[in-house]
Amino acid sequence: DTAVSQTPKYLVTQMGNDKSIKCEQNLGHDTMYWYKQDSKKFLKIMFSYNNKELIINETVPNRFSPKSPDKAHLNLHINSLELGDSAVYFCASSPRGGSRTDGYTFGSGTRLTVV
């Protein structure tokens, strides 16, 4: 069973469209995250939720909106997609202590290409 699963794995879309990426974890973790990895492999945190509550919201355009219907799911909706949004987006989860005590479990990523 996949611990952190993301869908879709690949997403190709035109500028201006709205798209969503879904993430689910079956580990019973309390905290979930979205990271963006650019073409230079640099990973930057975007958001984190703890038991459905937003706890980290980095400097991300408000076109990006996370939604956590329950602690096992964290979805990412992106409005008015731009070329610069092309990247690989990773979902991750961690137990209650978060990064203070444990490593993260990552999904396999969603490669978003905006054309």
Next chain:
Amino acid sequence: SQQGEEDPQALSIQEGENATMNCSYKTSINNLQWYRQNSGRGLVHLILIRSNEREKHSGRLRVTLDTSKKSSSLLITASRAADTASYFCATDYGGAQKLVFGQGTRLTINP
């Protein structure tokens, strides 16, 4: 700005040799973690070392932490082709409740 920076950015060695990667960071940390990313895949957690620890082992991996120099190293002994991947250090610091990643070292093991 980034918290951690890995060195070297790329490393190519022969199978069976040891590989050493270094990570430097800027502020005091709670812990430092190392991750592996195979091409086209997600990151896999390898090891976590706390700020009060100096060395940690896991199989063929050895991690050291020098908080006075704000640096860590990851040693992979007796490398294998399957170790070919990018390796990232990540730091948990202060009250940030998040991991901050470096840009990674691309390791290639040649058969």
